[in-house]
Amino acid sequence: MDTPENTLLVVLQVVSAMLTLLMFVAARQARQRSGPALWVVAFAISAITQVLRGWISAGWGHQVGLPFGHLGGPLAYALLYIGIRQYLGMPLRVGLSTAAFLVAATMSIVAVSQYMNFASLAMTSCITSLFQALTAVTFWQVWRCEGGLARLGAAAIFAISTAASLGRAVSLVPTWHMASGLVQANVYWLLAFIALNILQAGALMFLINQSLLDELQHMADFDPLTGLLNRRGLARRMKRQRTRSDARESPRMGMLCMDLDHFKAINDMHGHGAGDDVLRAIGELLRDNSRPRDTAVRQGGEEFGMVVEASCEEELRTLAERHRAAIERDPLPTRAGPIPVTISIGAALAGSAGESLDEITERADQSLLVAKRRGRNRVVLASEQPGEQGNPPS
Numbered sequence: 001m002d003t004p005e006n007t008l009l010v011v012l013q014v015v016s017a018m019l020t021l022l023m024f025v026a027a028r029q030a031r032q033r034s035g036p037a038l039w040v041v042a043f044a045i046s047a048i049t050q051v052l053r054g055w056i057s058a059g060w061g062h063q064v065g066l067p068f069g070h071l072g073g074p075l076a077y078a079l080l081y082i083g084i085r086q087y088l089g090m091p092l093r094v095g096l097s098t099a100a101f102l103v104a105a106t107m108s109i110v111a112v113s114q115y116m117n118f119a120s121l122a123m124t125s126c127i128t129s130l131f132q133a134l135t136a137v138t139f140w141q142v143w144r145c146e147g148g149l150a151r152l153g154a155a156a157i158f159a160i161s162t163a164a165s166l167g168r169a170v171s172l173v174p175t176w177h178m179a180s181g182l183v184q185a186n187v188y189w190l191l192a193f194i195a196l197n198i199l200q201a202g203a204l205m206f207l208i209n210q211s212l213l214d215e216l217q218h219m220a221d222f223d224p225l226t227g228l229l230n231r232r233g234l235a236r237r238m239k240r241q242r243t244r245s246d247a248r249e250s251p252r253m254g255m256l257c258m259d260l261d262h263f264k265a266i267n268d269m270h271g272h273g274a275g276d277d278v279l280r281a282i283g284e285l286l287r288d289n290s291r292p293r294d295t296a297v298r299q300g301g302e303e304f305g306m307v308v309e310a311s312c313e314e315e316l317r318t319l320a321e322r323h324r325a326a327i328e329r330d331p332l333p334t335r336a337g338p339i340p341v342t343i344s345i346g347a348a349l350a351g352s353a354g355e356s357l358d359e360i361t362e363r364a365d366q367s368l369l370v371a372k373r374r375g376r377n378r379v380v381l382a383s384e385q386p387g388e389q390g391n392p393p394s
Helices: 004-029 036-060 062-070 072-087 094-113 117-146 149-175 179-221 231-245 263-270 272-288 313-329 357-373
Strands: 253-260 295-300 303-309 343-349 379-381
Touching: 004 036, 004 179, 036 062, 036 072, 036 179, 062 072, 062 094, 062 117, 072 094, 072 117, 094 117, 117 149, 149 179, 179 231, 231 295, 231 303, 231 357, 253 272, 253 313, 253 357, 263 272, 272 295, 272 303, 272 313, 303 313, 303 357, 313 343, 313 379, 343 357, 357 379
Parallel strands: 343 379
Antiparallel strands: 253 303, 253 343, 295 303
């Protein structure tokens, strides 16, 4: 029988099938990440369960097929919720999702067996809203930690979907015994859910594109050998930090410019592969000996740097000596065997709050040249005059 409700159900099937195809293409782009495959299945279920409902109703009766249509929402959003958490690297909560779906299935089957068809729809809509709310909360939590317009937009869309599913459930409850009113109300909700499905798919595809852009940005900002920031990445990070610290007084900024001693001899004697192992080990040591707010960077070749916060030059010297001693302490493991390495460090502390990082780095770099002229494997502060005695090597 042709009714507005049946027509919209067909439209929902067609839209779900198209969104499944688009989601499949998007999932192929993100094939290195887990989760999008479940998104494809979730959108497909919205179409498949309605087809099953019609096919089973034709063969075994309307009441038998009805739960298949009603349970499509809870099942689809349960899988979507699990897939999104998997994509975002969060615990999957499969047990919770399975239990909630089984509750929905039980309530639907019991309600349909008592010929309370719209009660079944209201109950399954409530479970659907639960999964949508959990998904919205998940995106909100990730946005609070990592930011990103895609995550915030997805949180908003799934929050609206939660409200719509709850609204559908509430609107159906008072009119359980008024079938004509129920059908008319359901038509409007079907229109809303078709629009929301399109928005949800768009949000997820936007999320995939944003993740791909983030990966490209990471590749542009980080040195692939050591995992440290490169010059470009450091400039971007410092710009963000300056923006955040505009409203508060922050400690003085310092710069450590570091250069491996006689690195060319290591490459000539042990090969470039061993030289790469040395650089990789230096990156690990700098990370391991850094404080949470310190920022290490590979400036190029065998040159490294670190932006630090220090209250005075004595603290700056202590930080620099810690890194110098850590590198000198033990030979570094390489494919050619352990290789002893030392490093020279030039350090400079901001003279004023308005001094730029480039200006501080220039002074630290000049100090590094002095450290190398004095015999290497030492720390020289920018405030030290060239004629003064430098730190004696260990």
